[in-house]
Amino acid sequence: MRARVLIRPKEGILDPxxxxxxxxxxxxxxxxxxxxxVGRLVELDVEDESQLEAMCQKLLANPLVxxxxxxxxxx
Amino acid sequence: MRARVLIRPKEGILDPxxxxxxxxxxxxxxxxxxxxxVGRLVELDVEDESQLEAMCQKLLANPLVxxxxxxxxxx
Numbered sequence: 001m002r003a004r005v006l007i008r009p010k011e012g013i014l015d016p017x018x019x020x021x022x023x024x025x026x027x028x029x030x031x032x033x034x035x036x037x038v039g040r041l042v043e044l045d046v047e048d049e050s051q052l053e054a055m056c057q058k059l060l061a062n063p064l065v066x067x068x069x070x071x072x073x074x075x
Numbered sequence: 076m077r078a079r080v081l082i083r084p085k086e087g088i089l090d091p092x093x094x095x096x097x098x099x100x101x102x103x104x105x106x107x108x109x110x111x112x113v114g115r116l117v118e119l120d121v122e123d124e125s126q127l128e129a130m131c132q133k134l135l136a137n138p139l140v141x142x143x144x145x146x147x148x149x150x
Contacts, residue, residue, distance in 0.1 A: 006116050021117065021134065028133055032122030039116040041081050042096065047107030058103055059096065 001049055002073040007061045008039035039066070043073070076124055077148040082136045083114035114141070118148070 092113035
């Protein structure tokens with residue numbers, strides 16, 4: 001099964017990459033962009049879907065400062 | 076409008092983070108995982124959806140080595 005994990009900085013946690021994007025866009029001529037967050041995307045094939053939650057907790061995300069969302073991808 | 080951009084290393088481009096995950100998982104007791112790719116996730120509010128493609132080309136992704144996929148998120 002193909003799975004996709006979306007990992008985002010938690011609400012209230014500093015997001016320097018998001019800040020950098022917000023500041024850079026107007027200089028490039030893009031306006032009307034706000035609320036930018038930059039996170040990570042992990043895509044993987046797993047045999048046992050039930051392990052995904054534990055993988056996120058132990059390796060893929062840092063649960064102290066990141067939230068994650070697991071999606072299954074139909075292939 | 077809330078948009079989500081999924082950015083992945085292009086096919087054939089080295090993905091050291093994905094390799095690291097593949098190697099680390101068995102040591103943590105997770106087996107049957109393959110084909111792991113680590114990319115970036117950008118979520119943003121945009122007023123003008125038609126600008127997203129250009130933003131990806133110019134700032135959010137590096138089109139030489141990365142593919143990107145734009146999704147709209149219903150809020």
